[in-house]
Amino acid sequence: MKVTLISIPVRDQEKALKFYTEKLGFLKKKDSPLGGGNRWLTLVSPEWQDGPELLLEPAPNHFEPCKVFQDALMEAGYPYTQFDTDDVQKDYDRLVELDVEFSVKPTEMGTVKIAVFNDTCGNNIQLVETL
Structure with a gap:
């Protein structure tokens, strides 16, 4: 077995697409209408x-437990997921220049360096660099 897709809940797929492509640099891979204004929207x-x-999943708009879970993670400051990077400081500096808000600045924690940012779509995302 292998992981081929992971979803992240977003409340506005178009806003998420813009953030994840224009600020984070992901590429759109699939974009198919699902009805009701929803899309099968994946990035790589x-x-x-x-x-x-990475599936930009509109679940919080249609499934209350997902919305409650997403809100609870945000309120607690917990990241929904993490992205690995070769250089947390470099990505932090680049993203701050693009007005991305960080709740945790680059911080060494044992064998890793982390930073946490708000994706503007209801999630904290953690960047991780293995030292």
Whole structure:
């Protein structure tokens, strides 16, 4: 088995698409209408275009437990997921220049360096660099 797709809940797929492509640099891979204004909208890393796809899932708009879970994670400051990077400080500096808001600045924690930002779509995302 292998992971081919992971979803992240977003409340506005178009806003999420703009943030994840224009600020984070992901590439759109699939974009198919599902009805009701929803889309099967996936992204990939430009560094690993054949790797796992990130589904921008509109679940919080249609499934209350997902919305409650997403709100609870945000309120507690917990990241919904993490993205690995070769250089947390470099990505932090680049994203701050693009007005991305961080709740945790680059911080060394044992064998990793982390930073946490708000994706503007209801999620905290953690960047992780292995030291």
